[in-house]
Amino acid sequence: MRRALSHPSFMIGVVLSAAILAVALISLVWTPYDPGQMRIIMRLKPPGADFWLGTDQFGRDVVSMLMVGTRNALMVGLVAVGLGLTAGLVLGMLAARFQGSFLDEALMRSLDFVFAFPAVLTAILILTFMGPGLANAMIAIGIFNIPVFARQARGAALQVMAQDYVRAARLAGCGTFSILRRHVLPNIAGLMIVQASTQFALAILAEAGLSYLGIGTQPPNPSWGRMLNDAQTFLSRAPLLAIFPGAAIALSVLAFNLLGDGLRDLLDPRLKER
Amino acid sequence: MSVILEAVDLHRHYPLPREGIFARRRHVSAVNGVSFALEEGKVLGIVGESGSGKSTLARLLVGLEAPEKGEVRFLGQRISGLGDAALRPVRHQIQMVFQDPFGSLDPRMRVLDSIGEPLDVAEPGLAPEARRERIIGMLERVGLGEGALTRYPHQFSGGQRQRIAIARALITHPKLLIADEPVSALDVSVQAQILNLLLDLKLEFGLSLVFISHDLGIVRYLSDRVIVMQNGKIVEEGETEALFSAPAEAYTRQLIAAMPKL
Numbered sequence: 197m198r199r200a201l202s203h204p205s206f207m208i209g210v211v212l213s214a215a216i217l218a219v220a221l222i223s224l225v226w227t228p229y230d231p232g233q234m235r236i237i238m239r240l241k242p243p244g245a246d247f248w249l250g251t252d253q254f255g256r257d258v259v260s261m262l263m264v265g266t267r268n269a270l271m272v273g274l275v276a277v278g279l280g281l282t283a284g285l286v287l288g289m290l291a292a293r294f295q296g297s298f299l300d301e302a303l304m305r306s307l308d309f310v311f312a313f314p315a316v317l318t319a320i321l322i323l324t325f326m327g328p329g330l331a332n333a334m335i336a337i338g339i340f341n342i343p344v345f346a347r348q349a350r351g352a353a354l355q356v357m358a359q360d361y362v363r364a365a366r367l368a369g370c371g372t373f374s375i376l377r378r379h380v381l382p383n384i385a386g387l388m389i390v391q392a393s394t395q396f397a398l399a400i401l402a403e404a405g406l407s408y409l410g411i412g413t414q415p416p417n418p419s420w421g422r423m424l425n426d427a428q429t430f431l432s433r434a435p436l437l438a439i440f441p442g443a444a445i446a447l448s449v450l451a452f453n454l455l456g457d458g459l460r461d462l463l464d465p466r467l468k469e470r
Numbered sequence: 471m472s473v474i475l476e477a478v479d480l481h482r483h484y485p486l487p488r489e490g491i492f493a494r495r496r497h498v499s500a501v502n503g504v505s506f507a508l509e510e511g512k513v514l515g516i517v518g519e520s521g522s523g524k525s526t527l528a529r530l531l532v533g534l535e536a537p538e539k540g541e542v543r544f545l546g547q548r549i550s551g552l553g554d555a556a557l558r559p560v561r562h563q564i565q566m567v568f569q570d571p572f573g574s575l576d577p578r579m580r581v582l583d584s585i586g587e588p589l590d591v592a593e594p595g596l597a598p599e600a601r602r603e604r605i606i607g608m609l610e611r612v613g614l615g616e617g618a619l620t621r622y623p624h625q626f627s628g629g630q631r632q633r634i635a636i637a638r639a640l641i642t643h644p645k646l647l648i649a650d651e652p653v654s655a656l657d658v659s660v661q662a663q664i665l666n667l668l669l670d671l672k673l674e675f676g677l678s679l680v681f682i683s684h685d686l687g688i689v690r691y692l693s694d695r696v697i698v699m700q701n702g703k704i705v706e707e708g709e710t711e712a713l714f715s716a717p718a719e720a721y722t723r724q725l726i727a728a729m730p731k732l
Contacts, residue, residue: 367565382579
């Protein structure tokens with residue numbers, strides 16, 4: 197615990213992530229304005245007392261849009277990472293348990309196939325089939341997360357299963373699934389949490405990318421990625437319109453990466469105090 | 471005296487990594503035609519240098535691995551080559567203590583649950599209170615107190631961990647215990663304590679013991695019979711005193727000559 201407090205990047209990550217989460221939660225009950233409300237006379241206002249970060253080309257309040265965008269970004273991260281983590285864990289542990297079998301080979305090679313394509317390209321491909329939208333974007337990002345988690349789960353599970361305590365559990369008469377649940381899962385959980393934090397940052401980035409391309413979050417639901425795209429047209433007249441969502445994306449990616457890095461250090465058993 | 475454990479012509483080899491994709495896969499044979507019988511209540515010592523196949527033999531005897539050829543019989547019944555499910559009824563009668571007490575206890579499991587694990591499988595209907603009582607009794611028997619229950623393995627020394635591992639092995643009252651180098655990872659001062667504990671428990675529980683070690687002094691101290699292994703084969707076998715005082719084979723004489731004299 198004391199080590200966590202004195203770990204600078206972990207603490208910065210925690211504070212930033214908590215702030216982002218707080219903004220997302222507040223947006224559920226309160227935003228300065230309705231983020232979808234247009235006021236053409238107020239269009240492209242610079243930051244000021246009425247509109248803290250100004251307005252966009254339709255006169256919508258940037259602060260309100262950013263806040264709801266935060267909520268969307270976190271939701272995408274949560275669902276996509278949740279999907280990837282759950283499926284990846286199950287597949288990875290199965291592959292590890294039946295290491296060298298046909299099942300293992302079939303699973304890992306088909307995941308390699310998904311892995312071979314650049315992540316965002318995979319998502320674009322999936323969205324072309326399923327149609328654009330926030331829900332489909334979450335699933336698409338989740339799908340390209342599966343191989344990442346599955347590979348790591350398999351590797352870590354293999355390491356755990358070579359330990360004598362797993363042999364002892366077999367001698368105790370524990371079955372395959374009880375060993376996976378009681379011994380393998382708790383011992384690889386730390387590693388998977390670290391990975392989840394990093395993937396969370398990547399998922400937010402991917403959602404922004406997909407929305408920028410117009411196949412992620414659909415209007416009028418605000419998204420950082422689409423705000424960037426909209427701002428592009430007015431870059432010379434209102435450069436701040438692009439800076440704010442860009443900063444939001446950069447900051448949240450930074451936050452979850454720092455969190456992941458910090459967790460990796462803190463959970464590393466070699467550094468653990470005895 | 472009846473025979474509790476019998477090994478009949480056991481063979482086990484492992485594939486070596488391929489040297490090229492078209493190269494033929496080669497094998498190293500770890501156990502190569504090992505046969506012996508252990509009488510109930512006796513201690514069988516197995517000695518040999520590293521790589522002589524002792525640990526592989528241990529895994530074959532407890533059914534963690536299956537031999538390619540030959541069979542292991544427990545109380546006259548074949549147990550080798552059975553699946554985990556088919557083995558379950560005899561599992562709690564054959565237990566094992568491992569060499570490395572840092573790897574044989576799950577770092578994320580409390581001592582209570584580590585020791586309780588075999589019990590949960592053998593007697594699933596046991597009430598939590600009775601389970602706890604049994605575990606405390608066993609902990610006290612191996613020289614640890616009730617305070618150990620809720621602690622984690624990293625809070626114990628190597629010797630204490632080995633005591634916990636022994637408690638886990640004996641909680642279901644097995645008939646046969648395979649000890650694979652149980653003291654070689656421990657300090658010399660702790661070794662004697664653990665060995666004496668094993669001997670006491672053997673008498674108390676009526677255990678038959680297979681004791682695997684590269685330390686001839688320890689094997690001589692503990693065993694009724696000794697098997698000397700080299701390259702996966704038995705070189706010599708005999709009653710302990712006869713074998714140590716008049717070794718028949720050159721390899722055995724070499725091993726004995728290499729023992730440190732105190």
